[in-house]
Amino acid sequence: MRLTLLLVAALALTSCSKTETAAVGGPAKWNQQAPASFKARFETTAGPFTVDVQREWAPLGADRFYNLVKSGYFDGARFFRVVPGFVIQFGLNADPAVTAAWKAPSLVDDPVRRSNGRGFVTFATSGPNSRTTQLFINVGDNMRLDQMGFSPFGLVTEGMESVDKINAEYGESPQQSEIEQKGDAYLAQNFPKLDKITKATIQ
Secondary structure, eight states, rough: OOOHHHHHHHHHHHHHHHHHHHHHHHOOOOOOOSSSSSEEEEEEOOOOEEEEEGGGOOOOHHHHHHHHHHHHTTTTTTEEEEEEETTEEOOOOSSSHHHHHHHOOBOOOOOOOOOOTTTEEEEEEETTTOOOSSSEEEOOOOGGGGTTOOOOEEEEOHHHHHHHSOTTTTTSOOOHHHHHHHTTHHHHHHTTTTOOOEEEEEE
């Protein structure tokens, strides 16, 4: 019995430590400069895909993305906004405490050096200099977003067929404010068929 209790306690401590690393550290801890180029592989319930990042396209965005992936921020996050022919959006953590830890500071805008064509990955914004953790994959040719300041930092070079399979049945129904406050509990209860990221890693 004592051994069982010790094992349970150890597992709980490990689980908490992983969450606290991202939640408490946030961008204050995870702030390395990204390599000039790197790949991030996403394992998802719709299949795997790989994002090829070129830092020169959007240096600040590439750095934030690199640190989000390294910290495990995306693991367990759902694709909560899926608009066919337009974008697939994600980047709110399953744990609201982790999402909150990464909301500040926001990023200064990068100049737009690549167009928002199909497969390009870009940070979402709510206005100038407001990028934090939310991203979208362009699933259509969205060049009109270029003039609005959306600066791509990467491109899906493998697995775009997986991206196209991401469940779109809920459209834009999930409310971002509810996800931020309640995390995956809100999505699992109200939108259980949303696809999710099981693991994201730097290659």
